[in-house]
Amino acid sequence: MEANLAPIPFTFLPGQYATITSEIDGHKVRRSYTISSSPTQRDYIELTVKREQYGLESRHLHDHATTGDLLEVSAPAGRFFFTGKEAEGIVLMAGGVGITPMMSVLRYLTDKSYHNEIHLLYGVNAPCDLIFREECAYLARRHPNVHIVSVVSKPEGTDWSGPVGYMTAELITQCVPDIARRRIHLCGPPAMMEAVKAILLKLNVPPEQVKTEDFAPPRGGPVVDPAPPSAPAAPLEGATPLTVAPSASAAPGVTAPSAQASITFSKSNKTGQLAPDQSVLEAAEAIGVVIDFECRVGTCGRCKVPLSEGVVTMEVEDSLSAEEKASGIILACQAKSAQNLVVDA
Ligand SMILES: Cc1cc2nc3c(=O)[nH]c(=O)nc-3n(C[C@H](O)[C@H](O)[C@H](O)COP(=O)(O)OP(=O)(O)OC[C@H]3O[C@@H](n4cnc5c(N)ncnc54)[C@H](O)[C@@H]3O)c2cc1C
Ligand code: FES
Structure with missing residues (x-):
């Protein structure tokens, strides 16, 4: 065809x-x-x-x-981009599949004959985990401003002759001169990102120069959109929390609440429970309340909902403006609370 x-x-x-x-x-x-x-x-x-x-x-x-x-x-989204205009040069630091945004940046900048320095530091377990290995080597050969260093933590049994171990302060300073003045993009497994952020801080890199993207799946297990509820919505019962048991038709992977505070979704007329480690979005999914979402990591803003009662904490709130925060808009994928909440959803 x-x-x-x-x-x-x-x-x-x-x-x-x-x-x-x-x-x-x-x-x-x-x-x-x-x-x-x-x-x-x-x-x-x-x-x-x-x-x-x-x-x-x-x-x-x-x-x-x-x-x-x-x-x-869906239409592309996210703030973890670099077009070449945001800073003079870029340091891309990737672990595992976290190389994907870096590859788009590297391909774009080299296509555009970007003339500032591009550093890519790429950490993997074994040499066979190096995605885009040949293309990266080619781009580094072709563009003198592209500097790529890969580090392998478990090279045993391979013919790997490059750096071995993890992204240490020593490796970073050897590979990137004047790291403290650079703009850095970091993406990889959570443990790697935390370790590198701590190292960069010690190397006097101002945190606002370090942009990160978190690929980690939502805590609490894999997530599917909830299946349409088989029973009519439970009526609101005033202040009395309605305990909702996971039904036989509950979507696989949706975590049921494990007690504590109550959460009321006023538009849907449903009340459930909110465990301290559960997000408002997860609590909604557990009882069949549909809140739109996309990234589940606090960056896209698709899960914005108004909070009409209670107080929440949010680990990431990148996609909320100061006005939205002031008017009580929360990110359902991030919002957690030990208090009773009423959400306009
Ligand atoms: C902004 C953003 C960009 C991303 N870009 C990429 C990208 O470029 N490439 C990429 O590969 N991913 C990327 N991800 C991650 C991607 O969205 C998914 O989270 C990932 O593919 C896992 O989804 P899944 O449905 O396969 O796993 P899920 O079903 O969501 O499971 C999540 C994890 O739990 C594990 N798991 C599930 N059930 C069990 C069980 N019973 N026992 C043990 N472990 C279990 C799975 O193995 C998996 O590791 C990105 C994420 C975000 C937020
Ligand atoms: S789903 Fe993207 S910010 Fe919540």
Whole structure:
């Protein structure tokens, strides 16, 4: 069959992600994936998906998605981009599949003949985990301003002759002169990101110069959109919290609340429980209240909802403006509380 060649119907910035919705076992599953291709490529986008052993979507894409399939993809979003205008030069620090936003930036900047320094430090477990290895080597050979260092933590049994171990302060300062004045983009496994952030702080890099993207799946297990509730919504019962047990039709992977505070969704007329480590979004999903979401890491802003009673804490609130915060808008994917809450959803 002849391919229908047309430019992609949207634009994006290097480092942004798209969100894919798949139907798996009758449930909608939504996951974000960074576009690893360059925005200068208008004919396709490239997603680079790591197959997680028990992952719903990543296994679905690896094992079932095939040429000719139609994928539901949301418009690209995210603030973890670098176009070359934000600073004079960039240090990209990636661990594992966290290389994807860096690759888009690297491809874009080299396509545009960006003349400032581009450093890429890439950490993986084994040499076979180095994604884009040949392309990176080619780009470094072709562009004198591109400097790439890969570090492997478990080289045993391979012919790896490069740096061994992790991204230490020593390695970083050896590879990147004047690190304290650089803009840094960091993405990788949570433990690696925490370790590198601490090292950068010790190396006197101002935290505002360090931009991060968190790929980590939501705590509390894999997430699917809740199936439509099979029973009519439970009526509001004043201040008395209604204990909602997970029903037989509950979507797999949706965590049930484990007690403590009550949460009332005033528009949906439902009340459930909110455990201290559970987000408002997870509490909503557990009782079939639909709140739109996308990234689940506090950056896209799709899950904004008004809070009408109670106080919440949010680990990440990047996508809220000062006015929104002042008027009681919260990010449902981030908001947690030990108090009773009323949310306008
Ligand atoms: C902004 C953003 C950009 C991203 N970009 C990328 C990207 O470019 N490439 C990429 O690969 N990913 C990326 N991710 C991560 C991606 O969105 C998914 O979180 C990831 O693919 C896992 O989704 P999943 O459905 O396969 O796993 P889920 O089903 O959500 O499971 C999450 C994790 O739990 C584990 N798990 C599930 N059930 C069990 C069980 N019973 N026992 C033990 N472990 C279990 C899974 O193995 C998996 O590691 C990005 C995330 C964000 C937020
Ligand atoms: S889902 Fe993206 S900010 Fe909450």
